[in-house]
Amino acid sequence: MSVEKVDTLVVGGGQAGVGMSEHLSKCGVPHLILERGRIAERWRSQRWDSLVANGPAWHDRFPGMEFPRTGPDDFAPKEEVADYFVAYAKQINAPIRCGVEVKLVQRNVGRPGFRVETSDRVIEANSIVAATGPFQIPVIPPVVPREAGMLQIHSSAYRNPEQLPKGAVLVVGAGSSGVQIADELQRAGKRVYLSVGPHDRPPRAYRGRDCCWWLGVLGKWEAEAPGPGTEHVTIAVTGARGGETIDFRRLAAQGLTLVGMTNAYQDGVMSFAPDLAKNIARGDASLMSLLDEADAYVACNGLDLPEEPAARRIDPDPECMSDPILELDLAEAGLSAIIWATGFAVDHSWLKVDAFDEKGRPRHQRGVSTEPGIYFLGLPWQSRRGSSFIWGVWHDAKHVADRISTQRKYLAYHAAAKREPVDA
Structure with a gap:
């Protein structure tokens, strides 16, 4: 089976993955999002029936879209929140591939990028964004x-x-x-x-x-x-x-x-x-x-x-x-x-790179990992108190996308410089 190649691979198609896609597109970064379930799956299948958002609709949303059925001062039901992200992904043409689980990410040896084993195929990517959020393991x-x-x-x-x-x-x-x-x-x-x-x-x-x-x-x-x-x-x-x-x-x-x-x-x-x-x-x-x-x-x-x-x-x-x-x-x-009701632990066991401390916590600054090419999004307190909230993750995604775009420009310069003839 041939290996699929992408510039940036985003793992997770919830609020973090959708927000990441919007800003990567604005920066002109080719990317692919992999989601093992449906878009915003946890809102649908891992929450109780009567759950509503904890913040009013005017606040707990992305800037580019309002909730269609919930008033600005009301609290959106969980199904409407999930539908919101499906509609938002469609609005921005987010390249999300659902039903595909990422099983292993490893750095390539002797060359740039990462090898990604999925439930569907092998993918190679220059950058990886772990956008799986903070609510992973009960x-x-x-x-x-x-x-x-x-x-x-x-x-x-x-x-x-x-x-x-x-x-x-x-x-x-x-x-x-x-x-x-x-x-x-x-x-x-x-x-x-x-x-x-x-x-x-x-x-x-x-x-x-x-x-x-x-x-x-x-x-x-x-x-x-x-x-x-x-x-x-x-x-x-x-x-x-x-x-x-x-x-x-x-x-x-x-x-x-x-x-x-x-x-x-x-x-x-x-x-x-x-x-x-x-x-x-x-x-x-x-x-x-x-x-x-x-x-x-x-x-x-x-x-x-x-x-x-x-x-x-x-x-x-x-x-x-x-x-x-x-x-x-x-x-x-x-x-x-x-x-x-005792919370969750994160699970980055699929990410076999040198990006974690001795307790397994991501080493990063505002989502930019100490391991080049690895990025995180949706972590609690990633950059501020609001980072794990819907609006907060959107703003963090903007910063991460800008850093990815900047790195691509440095690498593009390096590739162009190698092609230029050297004067005798």
Whole structure:
């Protein structure tokens, strides 16, 4: 079988791959995108049925297209998000080849470029862009053994309440996914325990503006690195039911039982850390801090935005906070399922190049790898706080495409110089 040759190969046809294609085309860089599933596959098949985007449609999109069915201040359902990227790829004529998995990338020996083994054929490329995103391998901590006799699934495998057996549910993880799933299950009549760890809790909206707007005008999207100790802190925010500020005390009053971080399991008993009140207090502090900054911004700039004192109201602690559960006998509680909303790990095992540190993390500067010809896109904090968001990945793609284009010009000069006659 003949070897296919391309200038730049983009691995992944989600938001990162589509954004990358737009900027490569603008730079005149010939390229091909390989996607093992469908365009934006994870939005369709690895998210629950009722999921909507966490940011309003005016913000969570590419500059070149608006959402056709969702209003600018509303939150697009997951299927519309996937359809959006399909339509965007068509609009920019992105050269995406679906149903092809990249299995191995290795540098050519003694000549430029890389050899790429795929499920379809062998491809050679001068540059590789790993645009597979941050949500690749579901992480389930090895806490509860399989033989414990209950359903255990990751949040990426959850679809709807009808999927679960009768009985109570423990949701581990109180970021956006965990909170929304726990809330949905409780509203469906399930007895729900929610394990809450450290988190930030921004307002959904404040003084008539969405938190995405506040993060923008306050310059927080542009932060280039997370603060000390906050690299893995989850963000509790939701666009469900039109968007509302997540309030753990309200969820408890609604019927959820809050517990601290999940510690261990032994002989049918789950133990939790005595940190629930501390974790919720931390979330409260992050909320108040942002409200303070927003108020100061309004005063400094003389903006006509209505005051909202109700946003600062903190309800009394529910019993599950004042008298926290530290151990739970799962059988006595009637618990039949655990949903692990515990995040993802990246998988670059197919990329056999010298581009990673001793912990397997990409070595790069704004997506430009230390290994010449290798680039990354869609990584958390790739260049700023907003890098793994839809709009953020588009801007990062512009930078990466420019770097690829610049390298091609250097190589074109080298090739032309070799052809020029040397004066005697």
